[in-house]
Structures are given as structure tokens and as C-alpha cells.
Amino acid sequence: MRARVSEDIRRQIEKDIADGRLVPGDKVDEQYLSKRFSVSRTPAREALFALAADGLIVFRSRKGTEVSGVSPQEAIGMVEVLTALEAEAAGLSSRRMTESDRSSLRNLHLQAETAVRSGDTATYAKYNADFHAAIYAGARNEYLTREITGRLRTRVYRQISLSRRASLSASWLEHAAIVEAIMICDEASARQTMRTHISAGGTLFADMVSSITSHHRADRP
Known part of the structure; x- marks a missing residue:
């Protein structure tokens, strides 16, 4: 108990x-x-x-x-590792997803458009999580999935990357490119589009970490 x-x-x-x-x-x-x-x-x-x-x-x-x-250097390192892992998952999914898997991923992406248009960050965040989870499942690699989802501190990065309304549209368009690559089984393109998607918020994340670090330093006597 x-x-x-x-x-x-x-x-x-x-x-x-x-x-x-x-x-x-x-x-x-x-x-x-x-x-x-x-x-x-x-x-x-x-x-x-x-x-x-x-x-x-x-x-x-x-x-x-x-x-x-988290220092800015650590933040950048976290994004670099996450980018590599997510790109690998997308590449494997482009090879291993069934037609049903691909269709479900595309439909999930299309359903998220309503949240993008309304600027509903909370709802889009759920679609975003489901979108990436579908790709992990499609990769058919449980070890890789555990490596990605087990990195607790990168969850903060995901929240920050979606914290602004304008970034919802950017994220959704990046998802569209990923879906297109996976639908046609283009492994190289799937890896590259996912790499671009994950790294896009890296600068924002590092800047946020730097800002928090500077704020706390300024508050210290």
C-alpha cells in the first residue's frame, strides 16, 4: 500500500x-x-x-x-539524442507498417487539423502524442520505443515546442511530410522529415532553458 x-x-x-x-x-x-x-x-x-x-x-x-x-548544453544534447531516435523510428515505420497502419496514421494526422485551426494546444498535444506513438508502434521495435518514451526530461521539450499557437501549424505541416514519406515507404525521406520535425524546436527549448537558468542565477543572493 x-x-x-x-x-x-x-x-x-x-x-x-x-x-x-x-x-x-x-x-x-x-x-x-x-x-x-x-x-x-x-x-x-x-x-x-x-x-x-x-x-x-x-x-x-x-x-x-x-x-x-538543465543547462543549455544539456538541452541541446537531449534534442540531438531524441532527434536520432525519432528519425530511426520513422525510418523503420516506413518499412514495417502495414497498409492499415499507414491509413490509421494518415487519418490521425487529418483529424488533428481541427485543433490546429482553432489553436487548441491541449487537444493538439494529445494528437501529437498519438501520432508519435503510432510511429513507434509501426517501427516494431520495443527497445527503441522504450528508449524514446523513457527519457522523462524530453517531455518538457515536447510541451515547449507546442506552447505557441503558431507552432501548431508548423508541427502539423511537418507531420504531413512525415506521413507522405511513410505512405510511399520512402525510408530516407521518413528519417529526414522526422529529423527536421524534432530538431525544429531545439533552439526554442535551449533558449527557454537558458532563460530559466539566468533567472534563477539572478535570484540568488
């Missing part, structure tokens, strides 16, 4: 970090978790250890526990 409670806490804090509700430097200690989730300090402490193991929080001497920061 206690293990389940600590896991529920860990998942919620992980989601808060991925969604940007908790940012680098925010304090997240036992007292905060105990009060927020109405639990004793033991499951709160266990959740903190699990989050630390994932690199999402850090224990600092005399400063307490806080959300881990």
Missing part, C-alpha cells in the same frame, strides 16, 4: 515537471509532499528518492530538495 502511495506521488510530480508546473529550482521536499498529498513523510521520502534516481530532482546541502536544472 505504501509503495503504491509513493509511486502515485512520484508520477504526479513527474507530470508536474513535464507539464511545466514545476520548473528547475522549485523546492520539492518531504514537508511539501506530505502536506500536498496528505501522507506521512515516509512515502513522501520514498517518492523523492525515486525522482532523484530519475534525475528529476536533486538534494542540495543546506538548500533542501529542488527540481533539477
